[in-house]
Amino acid sequence: MKQRLIWFLALWTALALLGPRLAPHPPEKQFRTQAAAAPSAQFLLGTDELGRDRFSRLLHASQWSLFAGASATVLTLFLGLALGLSSAAGPSWWRAALHWAADLSLSLPWLYLLIAFRSFLPLSLAPGVAFVLIITLVGLLGWAAPAKFLEAAAQESLASDYVRASRAMGASTFFVLRRHVMPHLGTVLVPQFCLLLPQYVLAESALSFLGLGLGEPTPTWGTMLANVRERLTVGLAWWDLAPLLPVAALSFSSHWGNSHREDKLP
């Protein structure tokens, strides 16, 4: 059932690429006399507090949110995979060191590092560039949890009989990892990707609040979601909840793309 996964990836990639082209209005255009308007033919999902078309903003947001989420997830998994594998196959002191570092990394207040990093970047840097750099850092900092899962899975297959047999026949560690362990890690990597992707898309909203996101006027799902919060006090209308939709849809479909993989299991 790899098809589902491919469909899932294709659909969201298409949205990220085409979304902005389908938007009826520029995302930053302010219709100041029609602020916080209800849905109409002109504004399919109404407007926000500054009179910007919510539908167009959602479409534009898909680009940045998906890009940020996907790249951070890939970075995290890449680093987690490299460290997890090296830990499973490496010498025991290396494993101990990595576990130590993972425990450290899971508890440290990385917020400070992100804030410090932003303050080293020049202010005149285009917000997009600054954001990409921050996202890279966020992605790299998330390695510890997936590394643990991947290490456990790699250890399991390293302990299996066919690996022992292969080793006995003189296969190198690298060969064993590539040939026997890696194909099995898919069962951990893909669910991890599907779990982490929506999480990273949402993490962007926390980053924005700390001045580490894209900032105005570029929309992202995360910042649009954060605005929903303020609307709680004036009574939510259904169109206020529109930003929930793509995020929920993303996690729903990522789960769908990932589901029934167990069909493949022996």
Next chain:
Amino acid sequence: MTKVIRPIAASFFALLPLLAAPGGPLVISQRSEPRTWNPVFAIDANTRDVLRLVHGRLGRINGQSQQPEPYLAEAWQFSPSGKRCVVQLRRGVKFSDGHPFTADDVLFSFALYQDPKLASPQKDLLAPAGKPIQIRKLSAYSLELTFAEPFAPAARLFDGLAILPKHILEAPYREGTLNRFWTLAEGLNRFAGLGPFVPAAYLPGQKLSLRPNPHFFRRGQPRLPGIEILFVADQVAEMLRFQRGEIDLLHRPLPKPFATLGPNSAKLDLGASLDYHFLVFNLNPLPTAIDPGLRIRQSWFTHREFRQAVHLALDREAMISLAFDGRATPLRSHVTPANRVWLADPKPPRRDLSQARALLAQLGFKQNGKQLLDPQGQPVRLTLAVNAANNNQTRMAAILQQDLADLGIELQIAALEFRSLVDRILKKKDYDVALMALSSGDADPNAEMNIWPLGAPMHMWNLSAAQAPAPWEREVDELMQQQRRELSPATRRALYARVQEIVARELPLVPLVSPNLLVAHKVELEGVRPSLLPPYALWNVEELRWSSPRR
């Protein structure tokens, strides 16, 4: 196990009465906990607001007239030169523990505030122009203050100085343990104060309860059975709890939900507050190791005409209606209409794009399609630094961006964490233009002394102004120093009017808007006469009361 369950259960049941009809203690909320019971060490506004409820002062500023009036003092008399002041204290006043209050307590309090070893943030207050006020005891109930030079707003000082109990604090002060003596939890049981309320209970992270001071000097007051201060993390949660009736009085709520509050709440919009939002351009001499592009950009906005063009291009009405739901007031200088006596020119500024374009053309800027080019042919692109956590300000920034786009200026918004923003502005001086807000704290020009004089700590557009001040900066400096010494109110007003005129012309700060002061409370709460000055509706807290006896 009971040790775990008990406090939880207790806090749960303690919250239950709040859900019933209003009554019992007045429930208010605060963004964070107070840090100490000792005003000598109070450095944040939240702590000071709580301390005002439990400590007394010699005088206070009347929230309605904005003028100082005696409180613990019976009267004071200034000499014609303005350098001497004799204060008569009320007799028979007692601390909350029953100990009598005398001039010794005042002397002791002044000594604490002025002790360099304690480094109290209040120390500056007692040293106008850097020269400490001398204090001398005349009798058990009278004192004499001596100023090095005439100090116009001298009587307003009393409002900021809580009087402390010598009989309690002297021993720890001698032992050098004062800073650990009145901490929030431990100080509870050894507290004595002169304010209308005294601390009763403290649930860390949750709430603080105050009960009436049995020895409060005003008979029959305070009229509330107590005060409860809940610590609520943000405005949204605060508003939700107010709407549910769990909070009785709300200061400065979000304007939109404020407008939709039901008939159970009294809504007061007092008009412009003392806060002002503004743009500040970086006119500082730049550090050598700085982005060379900033030098070019600075060469644009060092021109007064450039700043004026920006000022003229802004649509303040849009900011007010979109970011503040109509509840804000446009500004032409840093003096908001809340400064009733001091505002010189109440005319709101008008948007005028053609005049703005003319000013830019005068400087040699050219229009190239939709883009503005500087005299060297460079496109005009600026970065606006703004506090990311402040929704109003990020919204204003988005509006500004569109307004300036009409002039062809490309404004890029960099939302930063607050401390990073302050660090860039006050330390690194690495920014083009920033959107900030300041609050005057008092309706008196003296409250602005940390901003306008040369070398003042918040003279942020040119922090090292002492080296190369422009003529107008020098004039503002002189006017501000003069108004402080001037005893005639009319002359002072004229001097300050001139400051406003210069600021409105030179625009070191481009003033934007002042959010209105909003107060909401349950209709059953009586005696609310909010002040535009902090602590707003709580300035006369001893007079607040419930309309009918409670169950």
Next chain:
Amino acid sequence: MVRIFLRSFSLLAALAFFTFLLADWAPGDFLTQFEASSATSAEASEALRNRLALDQPLLSRFSFWLASWSRGECGVSLAYQTSVCGLLAPRLLTTLQLNFLATLLAWLSAASLAIPAASRPKGWVDLMLSGMASLLLGLPEILLALLAVWLFGFHSFLPYAVLALAALPTLALHLRASFTEALAHPAVRASQHYGIRGFALWWHYVLPLAAPPLIALAGLSFGGLLSGSLLVEAALGVPGMGSLVLEAVEARDTAVVAAGVGASGLLLMAANLLSRAAQESLRSRL
């Protein structure tokens, strides 16, 4: 045993030191807010900075913090001017109690969903679980908390429910995956052929097979819950460690942050150790 002790000790020391280091890198310090908002002269704020020892270099501030441990204080909070231990202890208790009950709630509900879902793939429970999991995964804790407040008002059970709900989807999905895998195991299939069903099947065959990854997950999920509870505490006004540390991070009250980070690190390690010990004893039993 000595190794475990050494490891934990070095980890805690590194946590504290890196917290100081990272906080030092971040712009601004404890007095920045004060300086930007009050009418204090540069000299006065310098004097205050001196009194609070903020003008000291990083290493001496760190060693000052370490030295305070010998007095049993674990640092002095800049904001509260009081011992961090006294500040932290009651809130740590609140947080632990909240997390413990929420974890229990989450595991119980996850298991009660995952067992029927795994026994009948694509049955209605399975579909419901998938739907609910994707929906909940799409809601960040903070929004979940606010939605809950909006729907139910402030109730003392809300933080528990929100935390449990936030942890539920990941748990339920993992549980279902490992149960499905275990159910597909030849040993289980064989025993099913022999007519073993219901409780006996699950208790003697499925659970032992599914347990090892789940125990690892338990260790991890407790850590995740702790960081999640940080946000929920702040949003729902639970007077726990999360809200205290978050506030301290913003205020650059480093002693509090370091102690809070140390405490959460300690919990994380304890959870890991327990889950590892459980895994080992299980492995030896199998």
